[in-house]
Amino acid sequence: MKEWFYINRDNAATGPVTDNDLYSLLREGGVDADTRIWTNEYGKEWKPIHATEFRGGLKPPPIPVEALTARPNYGGAAPTEPVPVTIPAVGKFFKVLFIIICIPVGLFIVFLFSEAASPTEYYASSIGMSISDCRKTMMAFGTTYGEADLKCSERIRKKDR
DSSP states (O other), rough: OOOOEETTTTTOOEEEEEEHHHHHHHHHHOOOOOOEEEEEEGOOOOEEGGGSSTGOOSOOOOHHHHOOOOOOOOSSOOOOSSOOOOOOOOOOHHHHHHHHHHHHHHHHHHHTTOOSSSHHHHHHHHTOOHHHHHHHOOOOOOOOHHHHHHHHOOOOOHHHO
């Protein structure tokens, strides 16, 4: 480490101090950014701290080993057991809300995956349309004759059961 000297508030050269001492002085207000400092590398020139590697204390001092290994103070003995975390109970309101939401959503999903594969099929079977009318309606929406005949026949047969 370098040895540093600085001009104190009484205009007297003070030192030698280490890098860490200079950082401490910066943090504590013993020196400021305009304080002039000197080391052997500067020759005869004294430089203000803001024009050196210390500019404003940008580089913090290394963390002491004691700080890394110290245990936090809990105001007494450290807890030996973990503190239990309680999860609030779900109230009756939320249970009812859950049921109100889940039943319609569940029925909608069942409807989507039920045998009514298209709105046309569902409509045709729900109004009791004949196989002939059902087939014509499905063909109007782009279904081939064979597919329409098969689907309409299945619908009518299932409805008659």
